[in-house]
Amino acid sequence: MSAKSKTVLIAGAGSxxxxxxxxEAILDAMVxxxxxxxxxxxxxxxxxxxxxxxxxxxxxxxxxxxxxxxxHAARASDLLILGGGGIFYDYWGFDPSELLxxxxxxxxxxxxx
Numbered sequence: 001m002s003a004k005s006k007t008v009l010i011a012g013a014g015s016x017x018x019x020x021x022x023x024e025a026i027l028d029a030m031v032x033x034x035x036x037x038x039x040x041x042x043x044x045x046x047x048x049x050x051x052x053x054x055x056x057x058x059x060x061x062x063x064x065x066x067x068x069x070x071x072h073a074a075r076a077s078d079l080l081i082l083g084g085g086g087i088f089y090d091y092w093g094f095d096p097s098e099l100l101x102x103x104x105x106x107x108x109x110x111x112x113x
Contacts, residue, residue, distance in 0.1 A: 006038055009062075009077040011046035011070075030081065031057050044073050067101070 010030060027045075034041055044060040047053065054061050062069045074080055
């Protein structure tokens, strides 16, 4: 590995406030497995949870409504992981005009990433 620390951005179930045991287990496994492969890995999560919810994972939390920070984090990352659970669903419909706006959510948020 190079001298520069590697960074991964995770967005999806487990980090979006629809907290359930399955999503938490998937997120926990992703973080643990990634850190076992790359011990000095920087991990950022796009989160709709209240600030500090992800503190136990020692990750950077990026608010899901902060488009500027999300775009910056995605560009700065070596890897982007979308997933954990069933993130591509259409329960609430999808308005393409909301991509990468403060109104994004659900399918629009994930497909925007």
